[in-house]
Amino acid sequence: MKIITVVGARPQFIKAAAVSGIIREKHQEILIHTGQHYDENMSEVFFQELDIPKPDYNLNIGSGNHGEQTGKMLIELEKIYIKEKPDLVLVYGDTNSTLAAALCASKLLIPVAHVEAGLRSFNMKMPEEQNRILTDHLSKFLFAPTETAVINLHKEGIIKGVFNIGDVMFDAVLKFKDLSRNKIDFLNKLGLSENEFILSTIHRAENTNYIDRLENIIGALSESNKKIVLPLHPRTKKYISEYGLKVGENVKIIEPVGYLEMVLLESMSQKIVTDSGGVQKEAFFLGKPCITMRDETEWVETVQNDWNMLTGTNKAKIIDGILNFAPSKEQEKIFGDGKAASKILEVIGQ
Structure with a gap:
C-alpha cells in the first residue's frame, strides 16, 4: 500500500x-x-x-x-x-x-x-x-x-x-522521554534545576492577537513572582513587541526549543502553564499539574481528572493556579x- x-x-x-x-x-x-x-x-x-x-x-x-x-x-x-x-x-x-x-x-x-x-x-x-x-x-x-x-x-x-x-503523542513521550535526558547540558546552561521553575508556552492566535488577553497572560506570569521559563513562539514575540508589553524579570525568555529539550523542560518543571493542546497532554503524560490559559479545552478528561485547571486569560485565576493548583487525585489511564x-x-x- x-x-x-x-x-x-x-x-x-x-x-x-x-x-x-x-x-x-x-x-x-x-x-x-x-x-x-x-x-x-x-x-x-x-x-x-x-x-x-x-x-x-x-x-x-x-x-x-x-x-x-x-x-x-x-x-x-x-x-x-x-x-x-x-x-x-x-x-x-x-x-x-x-x-x-x-x-x-x-x-x-x-x-x-x-x-x-x-x-x-x-x-x-x-x-x-x-x-x-x-x-x-x-x-x-x-x-x-x-x-x-x-x-x-x-x-x-x-x-x-x-x-x-x-x-500517539503518548507513544512519542514514552519513546523519547529517556532520550531527552541526553539534553541535560541544555538545562544546565540555562541555570535551571529540577522542580525549581514553572514552564510556560503561549502561541494561540486567540491569545496573542488580542492585546487585553496577552497583557493579562504576561501580567500574570510576571506578577506571580515565580521563576517562569518561557520558550517564546515567534508570533508571541512579535505581539509582545507590538503591544509594548513589559515582561517581569522573573520570566526567563528563551528561543523556541526542539522536542527533546521541550520534554526535558516539562519533566523537570514544577508545573506547566500553557495554551497548547499538545503541551496539556504532555504535562499529563509526565505527571505535571497544568494550568491552561484558554476558555475551553479539547482534553476535557485532564480537567475531569483534576490534573488540568482552566483559567481563560483571567489574570487572578492564572496567578492562583501558578501559586496554588495541585491535583487532588491519582491519574487515570485516559490516553x-x-x-x-x-x-x-x-x-x-x-
Missing part, C-alpha cells in the same frame, strides 16, 4: 515520529511537509533529532491568511496526489495542513485517515475547531485518542470507521497504553 502522510506543524512532526517508522515496516510512505511551520527551531530541528524520515516533498508554503495558506496547499498537494496515486492519505490533528490534505484527497476520491479524530472545543471561532470537524467528516478512518472523542463523533452521526486507539501507532497499522492494513 502507498500512503501519503502530510505534516506541517510541530505537533504533527512529533506524531509522525511515533507512527511513520511503524508504517514503513509494511507499507510505502511518502512524507509531505507543507512548510506551515518553517522556522528551523519550529520545523527542521524536529526532523533531525527525532529521526523522522526526510520529507519527500516540502511545499514551503509558509505563513499567510487562512484562505491563502490553505489554498496554496490545495494547489500543490493536488499535483502530488495525481502524480503519486496513493492508496491512502494520512493526516494529523487540526491545522490548515490537515484540512487541505484531507479536502484535496476527498476531491480526488482518495481515502483519508485522521489521527486525533473527534476532538471538540465547541468553539467555532477557533480555526482549529473548523479544521478538525471538516476533516472528520471527510475521513474514512477516524483514529480517536479517547472515549470522549468517540462520543463526539457519534453525536455528529459518524459511526463507521471510528477506532479508539489511544493517543491508552502507548501503542496507538501499532493499532493504526493494524486497521489500515486490513
